[in-house]
Amino acid sequence: MFCVSTSPGSTATAERAIDNLRRLVAELEEDGRRVDVEVIDILERPQLAEDERILATPVVIKKLPEPLRRIVGDLSELDKVLIGLDLKEH
Amino acid sequence: MFPDEAAFRSLVEQSSDTILLLDPAGTVAYANPAAEQLFGRPLANLIGEEFGGISTAEEQSDIYIPHPQRGNVATNARSTTIRLDDIPYTAVYLRDISERVQAEERLRQSSVALDAIDQGLMITRPDTTIVAVNPAFTTITGYTEEEALGHTPELQRTGRQEDEESFTEMRRILEREGHWTGALWRRRKNGEIYQEWLSISPVHRDNGDLMYYVAIFSDMTAINQLRQLAHHDYLTGLFNRAALQQHLDEEMRRTARYGDVFSLIMFDLDHFKAVNDRHGHDTGDRVLQQVAELTLDEVRDIDITARWGGEEFMILLPATDGDQAQVLAERIRKRIARTAFPEAGYITISLGIAEVPCWRKPAGYAHTPGPGPLQGQGNPQPL
Numbered sequence: 001m002f003c004v005s006t007s008p009g010s011t012a013t014a015e016r017a018i019d020n021l022r023r024l025v026a027e028l029e030e031d032g033r034r035v036d037v038e039v040i041d042i043l044e045r046p047q048l049a050e051d052e053r054i055l056a057t058p059v060v061i062k063k064l065p066e067p068l069r070r071i072v073g074d075l076s077e078l079d080k081v082l083i084g085l086d087l088k089e090h
Numbered sequence: 091m092f093p094d095e096a097a098f099r100s101l102v103e104q105s106s107d108t109i110l111l112l113d114p115a116g117t118v119a120y121a122n123p124a125a126e127q128l129f130g131r132p133l134a135n136l137i138g139e140e141f142g143g144i145s146t147a148e149e150q151s152d153i154y155i156p157h158p159q160r161g162n163v164a165t166n167a168r169s170t171t172i173r174l175d176d177i178p179y180t181a182v183y184l185r186d187i188s189e190r191v192q193a194e195e196r197l198r199q200s201s202v203a204l205d206a207i208d209q210g211l212m213i214t215r216p217d218t219t220i221v222a223v224n225p226a227f228t229t230i231t232g233y234t235e236e237e238a239l240g241h242t243p244e245l246q247r248t249g250r251q252e253d254e255e256s257f258t259e260m261r262r263i264l265e266r267e268g269h270w271t272g273a274l275w276r277r278r279k280n281g282e283i284y285q286e287w288l289s290i291s292p293v294h295r296d297n298g299d300l301m302y303y304v305a306i307f308s309d310m311t312a313i314n315q316l317r318q319l320a321h322h323d324y325l326t327g328l329f330n331r332a333a334l335q336q337h338l339d340e341e342m343r344r345t346a347r348y349g350d351v352f353s354l355i356m357f358d359l360d361h362f363k364a365v366n367d368r369h370g371h372d373t374g375d376r377v378l379q380q381v382a383e384l385t386l387d388e389v390r391d392i393d394i395t396a397r398w399g400g401e402e403f404m405i406l407l408p409a410t411d412g413d414q415a416q417v418l419a420e421r422i423r424k425r426i427a428r429t430a431f432p433e434a435g436y437i438t439i440s441l442g443i444a445e446v447p448c449w450r451k452p453a454g455y456a457h458t459p460g461p462g463p464l465q466g467q468g469n470p471q472p473l
Contacts, residue, residue, distance in 0.1 A: 070142030084143035
């Protein structure tokens with residue numbers, strides 16, 4: 001996940017997104033899936049964000065299993081996020 | 091039919107909000123011209139890029155756009171699904187709210203500092219609705235943050251006519267000059283009326299529009315008490331010697347300028363030492379307090395009554411000649427002589443009168459209040 005957790009006003013949104021990501025991970029792990037998550041502050045690693053061609057934050061990028069998927073926002077609609085990341089059938 | 095397709099296109103293209111159309115894979119299929127500014131890149135470099143799906147709380151949420159020059163631009167995002175040729179596209183509407191976010195952040199940072207100070211802080215919108223207060227606000231006014239927010243400073247009006255007028259005048263000056271500093275009488279939640287020293291300044295947007303008023307205030311009760319202590323005798327509450335001297339100087343100047351006349355009455359308690367010796371100093375103190383009360387009861391509002399020292403009292407009578415002063419002096423003497431003091435019994439006083447300037451001095455009285463009263467201790471003479 002890429003976010004901005006230190007810029008004016010953005011902290012609350014980033015915290016909400018990270019909380020929702022935790023819930024999402026917990027749900028996936030309950031299903032017996034193994035999940036590796038990395039949270040990256042784009043202010044700390046701007047090159048990485050550029051390499052990933054990030055257009056908006058917070059954004060979660062699912063690398064594996066393929067296909068690559070990304071979801072922008074605070075991830076509050078858990079089901080929609082799972083479907084969007086191709087981790088759940090529509 | 092109107093609006094036709096060209097009209098719709100120009101509606102979208104001229105929007106100041108950014109509008110994106112994302113295909114089901116989250117790739118930008120369309121971006122309106124406003125997107126160039128928000129993303130800081132030409133449209134050609136935006137279309138075909140992967141934005142991603144969008145998931146936000148309720149209808150709208152804040153997301154941040156990394157801009158090559160402006161850093162992370164805060165936007166308010168809304169999205170909706172649009173089916174085109176039966177393919178579900180996502181329309182994303184992004185509104186740049188960075189100015190508001192920065193202003194709120196600045197406000198938040200200043201309030202963190204202002205939370206720590208003991209002066210009250212109140213931030214209002216231009217319509218005077220309270221949007222922020224600090225802990226000292228609650229300490230001074232008694233109103234909690236929840237009780238104050240959403241209300242206006244009307245909450246603290248005293249209801250007194252003269253205070254209403256001061257408040258209206260303050261609003262008038264604030265609107266005309268933009269800021270105001272001064273003292274106002276306000277009411278605490280517990281009903282107590284107090285005076286506050288208040289400074290109100292405006293906060294403007296970048297375009298000059300008024301955004302907030304910031305009011306910083308302190309409770310003047312303590313300073314008023316200090317002032318009271320500095321000018322008043324702690325025991326009797328009368329003016330002290332320094333305060334009387336000040337009034338005396340003013341009255342001398344006034345008299346010299348306008349050729350007016352004023353008078354002084356000085357008196358002391360006969361055998362006061364014996365009262366102290368016999369009944370103790372606490373009783374002596376109470377006698378002095380009762381004498382002060384009786385005297386205040388006899389004098390006029392404009393007269394200045396002071397405890398000159400020990401058991402000596404002095405009354406300054408503006409615009410009063412010696413004859414009139416004599417009438418008042420006699421009233422005070424009789425009033426005290428007829429009073430049975432609860433612990434000390436009957437007490438007499440000796441008085442002296444002076445008229446200023448002194449060329450019309452009344453027969454039988456000193457023309458200055460001298461080092462002591464005229465009548466000797468224990469021999470009060472009829473005036």
